[in-house]
Amino acid sequence: MKRNLFLLAFFLIFLITGCGSNQEGQSGPASASAYIENKGSDTIVNLALAWAEQYQIEHPEIRISVTGGGSGTGIASLINGTVGLANASRQITADETKQAEAQGIHPVEHIIARDAIAVIVNPGNPVSQLTLQQVSDIYSGKISNWQQIGGEDRPIVRLSRETNSGTHVYFLATVLRLGDSKSKTLFSTDTLLLPSSEGIINELRQNPNAIGYDGLGYVPKDLKVIALAGKQGAPYVLPSIATVNNNTYAVSRDLYMYTAGDASDAMKAYLDWIVSPEGQKIVASQGFVPVAR
């Protein structure tokens, strides 16, 4: 009787561990049939959906599924072999490349669009321009009242995306650390880490104390965008397609897709279409900046 139970337990353990090891080899057949699984950055997810919809209309034999979750999530899925095409709003890190190589996967990078990060506040906030240094000081906790930067006497509530967001990592490197890779500046611990863009926009809409940031494509019209100056004395510039393309806006970046090894035929055709003028037209319509060719 007891021995039977132990047998059952062992059987269950084998069942569970067996399932785990099965998953690793699944990327092959998924990309061989004309089915593209596309996952990653929440910044890109709407853009990727728009691409997928348009592309599937033109090529009905291709099926593309698009999900978000964050750049880290997408790259982790690429490494685990659960998706064939990962969206990322940041470059793959050395750590991640190492993990991928350990799994026998060689990630290949494709630049698919450009993006600017807008610093946004409640429309009732009188502050309309800041230097990058000031934004950095706000998020690192050195400035904690709007009065210190020419606003009302209100505490500053710092809003950020979660750490699995590529936007978060990019903001940390470019704004908080002002692009200095040796800097160890960190977000102030009382920074609110919200799980979605909607969470940030919701809070900004109703809270005059709050400051937040998000991809240009996600900023609704009823919030106030701050004009940024790269350095003290430099002109304050609002983010727009024009200012990103002529490099006057300080916080802009490339957006990426990663494939495991060289893209399969179906995927290569899709990536080529994305960077074609037709694909890049969709980029502009989603509030992002087309890749200049």
Added chain:
Amino acid sequence: MSNPGNSTGTKSDLSWQEYIITRAIRAAGYSAVVFVALIFYFLLREGLPTLGEVSFSDLFALRWYPIENYFGILPLISGTVIVTLGAALIAVPFGIGTAIFISEIAPRWAREILKPLVELLGGLPSVVLGFLGILVLAPNLRILLNLPTGLTALAGSILLGAIALPTVVSVAEDALDTVPRSYREGAWALGATRWQTIWRVTLPAARSGVLTAVMLGIGRAIGETMTVMMVTGNAPVLAVTPGALFSPVRTMTATIAAEMGEVANGSVHYHTLFFIGMLLFIFSLVINVTASAVVFRSKKRAEKVLS
């Protein structure tokens, strides 16, 4: 199998059925233990490597920022504790009060309306409560209490209180219901008022059940994830003063939910998240063991009084 016309055959059929059914029930009973053991084994296997990878002083430090290898889990533990305590402070008095009202005071028709309503509250998906929290509760808390932001431990506590409330009410109400009517009649015969009867006789008699209700409620609150992730602001600040109730906190459950999707299998961060899951498991184990220990002891005392 055996011949159906034969009476001994029918008997052996019955005993066969009996054998299978007992075995099936027994297996179902043991399976709960087996699953818990397997889950705990899995948590240990994935979580314990943390202790080798992160030094003890780094693990029990004050900063949680895993993408730069800061793995201090104290802010997360304090966040879970303060939100859960706040939820208990709301759910326990309201829950037991409601249970007493439903079982002792309310007329039959009110009871028949109230009970299903409370159960309905229990059936609300937590993500819906989270939405209400973001759109209604948090903005109003900010204005009402003049806080920098409404996304605070308090908002989480209130919503978790609402989530734990139905559990507390229905279990406590069941416990009060099982108190024999003769106890109350005895108290009334001695001239006790209704309140004296409830406070001195009915509630103490149902004590073990009420305590179970409280513990189950706390257990429900401590493991809740979606709501707290949406409304507590998720800022990993050490929350030890009562004032921390009015500032953003980050709970253990929200941390696991927000970060598990991003980690690569087998990394330090991955192991640390499982370590946090292990701590959560131990927390609820301790709560359950304490509850059953207290219940057991109070039963023995009651038996002593009766004998």
